[in-house]
Ligand code: FES
């Protein structure tokens with residue numbers, strides 16, 4: 001069953017299947033300029049802070065997520081999988097494009 | 110002999126976040142040939158048509174990126190001479206003993222002002238490409254496994270002090286500058302493409318504030334058809350693709366950029382023009398960087414400038 005992920009910065013929600021990373025779900029929002037990078041936890045462009053909810057993670061680079069980040073659940077969205085409804089805040093390079101850009105008119109919202 | 114000194118890229122060692130997943134990727138999807146594992150847990154690969162024991166090594170780590178990039182030089186006398194030349198130039202070098210890396214002789218290692226470790230070596234066991242040296246067939250069966258590039262072609266590295274890096278390669282190591290992209294003010298190079306032979310590049314650098322970053326390791330394909338086939342295989346395996354298939358303006362090479370499971374970018378590449386050391390450098394202004402990167406689309410893809418490991 002898909003879970004609901006709420007982006008607190010702008011109040012937008014999207015659905016995300018348990019087998020899907022938070023970044024894959026976010027991409028479907030179709031906002032222009034979501035800087036989708038490596039999708040492998042190596043480049044760090046997709047950093048978010050999980051505010052609430054259960055999730056699991058896969059390996060991600062310590063260059064972008066140190067112990068303090070982990071404690072504060074500041075993680076790379078491409079390596080986080082929802083285990084229930086979630087809310088998150090977008091940080092780092094992703095913020096401008098998720099919260100500032102207008103939806104791409106060619107894609108369903 | 111015309112080609113002396115530094116001969117070619119010899120190996121890249123890459124950090125991966127999950128070894129087993131990465132071994133599967135490099136063997137079954139990229140189609141490299143596994144040639145060994147060592148006591149440090151490193152896994153060694155070569156491209157099917159390469160003759161040396163390995164060209165690509167991975168190890169599990171808690172961060173992605175490049176450990177070092179190595180070049181084969183002509184012989185041990187050349188290795189000793191280049192070591193002395195680097196030291197005379199003011200760089201600190203380190204000797205890594207033979208055997209530290211499987212099937213590999215002594216290596217000379219030094220750090221560039223861009224924060225990357227570069228190695229030189231003269232000896233690595235030749236294991237062959239599966240084709241006899243007497244009456245050789247044009248290809249071996251391993252050519253059909255996965256993407257199956259024919260060799261490690263070059264790397265593009267991101268870091269600071271590109272001007273100083275260029276001087277080391279051109280004044281000490283015998284490379285020449287094939288192409289460059291100027292900074293927006295036109296007073297310096299934003300990116301440089303360097304060759305040590307007649308390939309369009311053996312190594313490239315782009316100016317970037319963070320040191321020691323990997324942009325991509327590039328693997329050579331035999332034809333444009335093989336690049337397109339690589340794209341098919343990427344999609345069949347849900348490999349995240351960055352750019353392409355398309356043609357670079359810089360180098361004229363045809364390309365796909367994609368990422369390995371740890372976020373290390375790699376390239377499947379073919380073509381490019383054939384420079385000589387006496388050719389003048391070709392220059393791209395910054396406002397034409399889009400064509401330099403993606404000639405048909407004329408697009409300076411954001412990820413090209415910002416996504417590295
Ligand atoms: S997209 Fe590179 S770390 Fe998530």
Ligand SMILES: [Fe+2]
Pocket residue numbers: 263264265325327376378
């Ligand atoms: Fe390249």
